[in-house]
Amino acid sequence: MLKVGKLGKWTIYIVLTIYVVLIATPFTMIFINSFKSLREIFLSPFSLPSSFNIQNYVEAWKSANLFNAYINSFLISTLSVGGILVLSSMLAYVISRYEFPFRRTIYLFIIVGLALPARLAIIPIYVMLDNFNLLDTRTGLIVVYIATGISFATFLMKRFMDGIPKEIEESARIDGASPWTIFLKIAIPLTRPAMIVVGLVNFVGIWNDFFFPLIIINSRNKETVPLAISIFFGEFSNKWQLISAALSLSVLPIMIIFFLLSRYFIAGMTEGAIK
Amino acid sequence: MSIKKKYILLFVLPALTLYVTFVIYPFIYSFILSFYRWPGAGARTFVGLQNFKDVLFGSFGSEFRNAFLHNIYYFILVTILELGLGFLLAIFLVSIVKGKRFFQMMVYLPNIISMILVGFIWSMMLNPQIGLVNQILNHIGLGVLARPWLGDPNLALNTVIAVNVWRNLGFYVLVFTASLLDIPRELLEAAYIDGASNFKVITKILFPLTLPTFQTLSILLFIWTFNVFDIVYALEGAQAGPFRSTDVLGTLFYRTAFGGLGSSRADFGLGAAVAVLIFVVVMPLSLVYAYIVDRRSRNA
Incomplete structure (x- = not known):
């Protein structure tokens, strides 16, 4: 965008490279340390591991309860995102397409939730889940995630649907299709790009969330990945080789998915928050 | 007509019910609870404004x-660093061609990792015994700069903020990149033809035209700052040590409501009072944000 000369270009590339090194170093460190023995971590911090021993991984995988945690995180994130997409696309659709009483009021009411920190309401949420016998359950966590995801998803999908011409739906309506059929057969397929963005943003957010599992989940067999790592970090403090392996195991899969889908991520995340 | 009404209820009610039950109602419920003393089980005692007085x-x-x-303090520092550096790095990014996608991807990478995991990774990096930060400083002869980054009460909060910036900066870089790319190229061309320097272009064109982005982001940052919890919890624990030097309202709220070892009085009523006070600070900005978002989407 700027017109920069040779010197300017060099400066830009040097600054960006330094920044990338700053980002890559911590990840590289845990990855390298995950193959070392504790002795090696202490004595030769800058050298590569003497052997690529995967023993740390085996031990961390077992003692951090990661298999269980991965399944829980996957179940909770997927079902929550599914719920958010179904409920929000329905709401967004009628707000975008139909005139009805309180339409704008309902929309504004939903929009207010965009920047409302749901964590502040954790005490009543805790008490209510307790009353519904949903405390310390994955279902309880999913219900909370769906409810707190509705604002953002509805907002983004409604705005996207506003941009889709209504003619196709009009002709289907004249042919006698019910609103439900039109929604399923015409509106949903056309909204797919927005749904991918909403799905991805929510999936990452829920996968990464720590606060709600910390409060709502108590049993080890229901914990999510961030919670499992947090407990492991407390129990195995100072066993840095195992902590490194556990951290690598929790970070690498997300990184791989990110590198594969970075186009959607970058479009989705920035789109979501600001525009 | 009646069929339409039925459909509208069918489409609106599921989402709205869940939203009201688990988002709106809990906020109202917090207000009510803040007037009671209640350890979470058993009877509640109405105490009027006592919780607020205590807090x-x-x-x-x-x-x-x-x-x-x-x-x-957190808000001010994070805003200056993340928005300032974010804007600058975004200008860098949009001014190069080669490697742009690679840099975009790398810059954004830490943002997709859970804040709590980022905290644990950095607590290793900053560990006084095995931490790479001090080891590198010692190695290159700058050992005098080595510090107990997380253990010194005068440094700890700044360290926490630095880790926060490390993780989140990429987000702001990409938001500013998107907003810079919306600026019509002809404006810049015309300025360059008139002999404007890069500095002039940045201060007279790029900055004013991205000002709305600065505004929106500062509002969000203010709200998000009052949500900070994970990073302090990961680096300094629920006690926000050393000596509460990294304590923020998020960790204080957690301790008052859910105990978190060593809190003098864990109580849902007291916790609710803390939540209500944070809410009072944050709510006006949440409304401003909703207003901006609504206005912008109607103009679009």
């Missing part, structure tokens, strides 16, 4: 003020 002026007063001031 603001009483036994919790100094702790609350301490955390609140940390939040304000």
